[in-house]
Amino acid sequence: MILAFMLVNMRFFRNLIEKRTLKSQIWLFVIFSLFVVIANLTGVEISSSKEIVTPLIITGLPQTDSIANTRMLVITTASLTAGPYVGMLVGLVGGLHRVIFGGFSDYFYIASSVLIGYLIGVLGDRVKKNSLYPSSFWVAVLSLFAELIQMAFIFAFHGFGLIKLIFIPMILLNTIGSSLFIEILKTYLSNERQLRAVQTKDVLELTNKTLPYFRHGLDLNSAAHVCHIIKKYTKFDAVGLTDRVNVLAHVGAGQDHHIAGEPVITDMSKTVIATGKEKLAHSKEEIGCPHKGCPLTSAIVCPLQVNKKTIGALKLYFCEGREMTVVEENLVRGLAMIFSGQLAIGITEQQTALLNEAEIRALQVQINPHFFFNAVNTIVALMRVDVDQAHDALMELSTFFRSSLKNGQAKEVTLEQEKQHVEAYTKIESLRFPNKFTVDYQIEVPNETLLPSFCLQIFIENAIRHAFKGRKTGNQITVNLSRKGANLAISVSDNGSGIDPQILSRLGQEPISESKGSGLALYNLNKRLINLYGTSSQLKVLTGANGTTFKTTIPLKLAKKAN
Incomplete structure (x- = not known):
């Protein structure tokens, strides 16, 4: 025995x-x-x-x-x-x-x-x-x-x-x-x-509650919420979080001198941050707090690391008369590992969002030059035959680019803003091709509904340029916006001659030369839709001898009204 x-x-x-x-x-x-x-x-x-x-x-x-x-x-x-x-x-x-x-x-x-x-x-x-x-x-x-x-x-x-x-x-x-x-x-x-199962359950429960805060990074606000959660669900007398220099939060015993926003003062925490290795203390001397009345007598401090670089520390303390068990030590180590992973995920998501936004901006910038050269050519042609019409076209072009500059600053614009932009565009095209087409709107959602910027204009431009070859009249474009559960269904149809089957599968998936029936605009729009809303919102194309329909479904959102 x-x-x-x-x-x-x-x-x-x-x-x-x-x-x-x-x-x-x-x-x-x-x-x-x-x-x-x-x-x-x-x-x-x-x-x-x-x-x-x-x-x-x-x-x-x-x-x-x-x-x-x-x-x-x-x-x-x-x-x-x-x-x-x-x-x-x-x-x-x-x-x-x-x-x-x-x-x-x-x-x-x-x-x-x-x-x-x-x-x-x-x-x-x-x-x-x-x-x-x-x-x-x-x-x-x-x-x-x-x-x-x-x-x-x-x-x-x-x-x-x-x-x-x-x-x-x-x-x-x-x-x-x-x-x-x-x-x-x-x-x-x-x-x-x-004991390990109980410990795992505790870690998972704490992870679930702290995840929303760490996803936004390590700052004073997220650290305070996380420390309060750990303190509530464990028996530690004090919980702290730091970055590489300052205390981000300290909840419990000793919070009168371990103050958020001020530099880290304990020798133990400084060592952990500098070396990237955890430390366990069983006395005040090992903790190394310079405050004489500090009640903390035992502690475990674990580094928080992202990409093998220490970005802060998780600190848990007991006061006099309480010793840290192996289970509690393992709990802290598990939390530190998971928190490090959560922070890494949060940083990755932020970087991905920034990259997506930068890509969206770049794609938006490519749209206006595409239309600009066509519009200039139209105005130049009109100046030879009708100066007044050329003047009107130039004013519409000015209106179009003002709305382009305004709408181009945002990933999404209201339906009202997008319609104004489309109307400026269609007026310019109508001056060039009088009576060639009509646009019919079937809208079942309010004007405050948010759309990807330039969305409708690209669909309509594609129809005008490619759907009605050889036809000068009787060309119809129908814009339909309707509610579909929690989503917005967008559909733009034409009664044109349809799309060549040879390029249909590539449409919106890759740039296609103009001579083959489509350009860069649809490809750019499809990428923006995927970046903004996911693959479920990518373009769908239905085509045949009686015309073509472009469809997408995005989350239904309304613009917030200004106070």
Whole structure:
């Protein structure tokens, strides 16, 4: 029992028995070999006249005497714990020591110990199935079997006299002892797993509650919320978060001098931030707070790291009279790792959003030059035949570019703003091609509805330029905006000649030369839709002999009214 309690309370030993590796088996062989020698030295000596001697430690054993001990208990538990090869080697050590210790007599102990170590290990592995150890029933059966084999060897070489004396006590001692030893290991490991499960649940619960704050980065506001949450759901007396220089939040004991927004003052935290390695303190001196009345007496400080760079620290404290347990230490380490991951995700999302926004800006900039050259050519042509119309076209172009500059500053504009922009565009085109087309609006949503900037204008421009080739009249464009649950359905249709099937699958997915029926505008618009709303909003195109329809569905949002 002493052996079992000593071993299970050593984290090093628990790590060895949870997974069989060459390294763990070597260490287990060393440990159990030590104890099998101790078992030989602390047995009960039986003289040739069957007199029982119980010295504290047996220093020598005459060849005529025997010894009853717990060697089989150690060999059996080694086999069940570490497998047949470790059990066999421990049996070899135990048998050799017994022979040397007994004046090089009774060599059968070597054979019996090796055989028992191997057999019990093999049988134990077979009956345990997928478990770490066999069931209590099988442990008892195998322990009894091991002792019976040993008794058979003793009977063969020493006869019935010695067996009669030691059979019952050794059978009971080693069988019950082996069973209790394995049961202690199983119970302790089971309790540890339960503690780990509780700890994991606590970490996941805290993670779930703190995630919304860390997603926005590490600042005074997010740190304060996170520290309050940790303080509420744990038993720590104080919780703190820092960046590389300043305290971002400190909740609980010591918050009168560990002040948010001011520099980090404890030596321990400075060291963790500088080295990127966690530290554990068990006294005020180790914490290193310069404030004389600081009540904090023990602490664990873990670095918060993103891309292997320390960006701050998580600090948890106890006051006098409270010690930090292993479970609490592991809890803090788990939180620090998850918080670091959350911060990394938040930073990545922010960078992705900035890149998407930059790309959207770049795509928007490409739209206006595309229309600008066509408009200038139209005005130049009109100046030759009708100066007044050229003047009107120039004024409409001015209106168009004013709205372009205004709308181009935003990713989304209101329906009203987009319609004004489209009307300026269609008036310019109508001056160039009088009576060629009409635009019919079927709108079921308010003017405050938000759309991607230039969205409708691009659809209408595409129809005017490509749908009505060879037709000067009777060309109709229909713009439909309707509510579809929580989404806005946008549809722009024409009654043109349809799109060439050869380019249909590429439309909006890649730039297509103008000569083949489409340009860069649809491709840019499709990329903006995906960046803004996801792939579910990408363009859908329906085409045939009776015309083409461009469709997209985006979240329905209304612009906030100014106070």
